[in-house]
Amino acid sequence: MTNNFPAISLKSVRRHYDDGAGNEKAALDIAELEIQPGKLVAIIGPSGSGKSTLLQLVGGIDSPTAGCIDVAGLRVSGMDEKQKTIFRRENVGFIFQAFHLVPSMTVVENTALSSIVSGQRGFRWRADALVLLEQLGLFEYADRFPDQLSGGQRQRVAVARALFGAPSVVLADEPTGSLDSRNRDIVLRLIRDAIGGDRRTSGLMVTHDPYAASYADRIIALRDGTIIDQLDLNAPHQEGDAHHNERVREWFAATSL
Numbered sequence: 001m002t003n004n005f006p007a008i009s010l011k012s013v014r015r016h017y018d019d020g021a022g023n024e025k026a027a028l029d030i031a032e033l034e035i036q037p038g039k040l041v042a043i044i045g046p047s048g049s050g051k052s053t054l055l056q057l058v059g060g061i062d063s064p065t066a067g068c069i070d071v072a073g074l075r076v077s078g079m080d081e082k083q084k085t086i087f088r089r090e091n092v093g094f095i096f097q098a099f100h101l102v103p104s105m106t107v108v109e110n111t112a113l114s115s116i117v118s119g120q121r122g123f124r125w126r127a128d129a130l131v132l133l134e135q136l137g138l139f140e141y142a143d144r145f146p147d148q149l150s151g152g153q154r155q156r157v158a159v160a161r162a163l164f165g166a167p168s169v170v171l172a173d174e175p176t177g178s179l180d181s182r183n184r185d186i187v188l189r190l191i192r193d194a195i196g197g198d199r200r201t202s203g204l205m206v207t208h209d210p211y212a213a214s215y216a217d218r219i220i221a222l223r224d225g226t227i228i229d230q231l232d233l234n235a236p237h238q239e240g241d242a243h244h245n246e247r248v249r250e251w252f253a254a255t256s257l
């Protein structure tokens with residue numbers, strides 16, 4: 001059975017901060033945004049444009065000042081802290097530029113971190129994590145520690161950890177920012193393959209890189225907290241498709257980002 005509701009939906013969402021002088025400053029102000037199941041959306045925009053705020057709101061780390069946010073059919077915007085913790089654990093996979101792997105834990109333990117920390121899944125976590133590592137071509141690293149891996153390998157483990165438990169949404173903040181071009185391709189391919197397909201996982205990926213954005217189904221440009229432009233890519237990135245990448249680069253240049 002397929003879901004008819006969007007995987008991610010924002011309606012009249014605002015996130016304001018007090019600027020310290022008693023004035024409200026909008027970090028994010030989005031009238032409407034819908035992302036369908038199985039789609040990867042890239043978020044671009046200058047520093048301070050609200051990219052991280054958007055990820056934090058969708059991921060249930062932060063709460064909006066006003067408006068409705070639904071993720072996987074759940075009303076995230078009305079959740080209290082305890083509900084948000086459960087929501088994050090059961091529905092969201094996060095990938096950050098700085099990996100955030102736990103140095104004292106092995107690759108397989110880092111992959112299953114959410115289960116180990118919550119104590120939810122007994123001893124099944126190891127078997128489940130090994131299956132995922134095998135699927136992602138990381139099985140050989142399972143019992144190594146993060147400091148025994150290269151940067152590219154660490155980020156691949158961070159992707160594995162984000163995909164553990166088959167989350168409804170994957171939220172990636174500059175996932176390829178610190179990688180060379182070969183590892184960038186590997187990590188983007190892992191993220192792309194995890195989104196869509198049978199799992200119907202959806203993703204938001206913040207990036208400054210037109211090449212990384214070319215892997216998305218859609219690119220959204222933010223400025224001063226609002227959506228100023230969007231590019232629909234119809235068919236996502238194929239290795240070696242110069243025309244596709246050129247189109248994305250031209251759009252980046254035209255939106256002055």
Ligand SMILES: Nc1ncnc2c1ncn2[C@@H]1O[C@H](COP(=O)(O)OP(=O)(O)OP(=O)(O)O)[C@@H](O)[C@H]1O
Binds near residue numbers: 045
């Ligand atoms: N906790 C906070 N208190 C006050 N203002 C905040 C807070 N968090 C974010 N902001 C402001 O909200 C705006 C959007 O911030 P956000 O971190 O979402 O931008 P960004 O696009 O992710 O930037 P960068 O690319 O530099 O990471 C900025 O003006 C920022 O200063």
